[in-house]
Amino acid sequence: MQNLRKSVAEISGRPGGYQDLRVKTSLTGVFVGLSEITDAPVRATLRAESVMEGILVTGRLRASASSQCARCLRDVASNVDLDICELFAASGHEPPGGQDPYRVDGLEIDLEPMLRDALGLALPLRALCRQDCPGLCARCGQDLADASCDCAQDEPDPRWAALDSLRKELESRPGRTATG
Template sequence: MSQLTHSVAEILGRPGEYRDFTVRGTLAGVRTPLARVDGAPVTADLRAESVVEGILVTGAVDAMAVLECARCLTDFETAVPLERVCELFLAPGHELPAAEDAYEISGLEIDLEPLLRDELVLALPLNPLCATDCRGLCPQCGQNFNEGSCDCTEDDSDPRWAALAVIREQLEKTQG
């Protein structure tokens, strides 16, 4: 049995019955452009409740993720807690309307890996920051401003206006 599966043999087909359980394992292939949970420990404290359509799984999940700061591009590790997970696993022979999605029960087990993967990807921040006051990188040399300053000069001029600056200088010379 996989580390992220759980047997529902005792409660399947018995609406109202439930079991509390904990699963621990790792997830592979969970990543976004700025985050990854690959190989990090995942702990889920869940309740499996038998309903007419199958098994309703609710609970909380804790995982660790390595994120890349959107400003300074350094990696940092952070906890990704999911306070409320709620998903239906359909029993064989039951269907939901086409607009609704559900996971399916395989044999007498529920495979929690797809559920946990989906929930964690949705919980990962879109623009992670290593600190709320992260100063980012110098756009000219790439120096991490959190580690120190650089010798670059700030050039506030937009290169698209360079031709107009030349015309302005010529006008100033002719009028001056």
């Protein structure tokens, strides 16, 4: 894996100074629900810019994700493509709002936690292989995109069928009437 700790010694404390950073690395273990970042390289084209509060990192991040369809569990491949804009706070600069920011660590910034967070937020929570995926039959598990099944929609609910047979059984019992 590429070292994602980047020196900002050249620009640190010189507001207006910037440097471009290119990242190409695999980041495994980023997943949300049924989606995860594949081990194909994550690519980012970033600019680190020295600002009063620290180092502002902006740019673009691309990766590929693989998910399972929330209805039929087929594999779904997708691309993640997002804009990055994150502040790495210099020591002594607490950002307003009390969020816990990324921090400039000495003369370095560590891009890895920021990239992992951004990728995690970009993953689909609920992927579908296609918008009208019919999913699996709740009774027999047949993938309804491939074929219909024999579980007709108007078949009686199995819970009613059980009550029905109970009623028949009670009716057929002899001798339990009020006449006794």
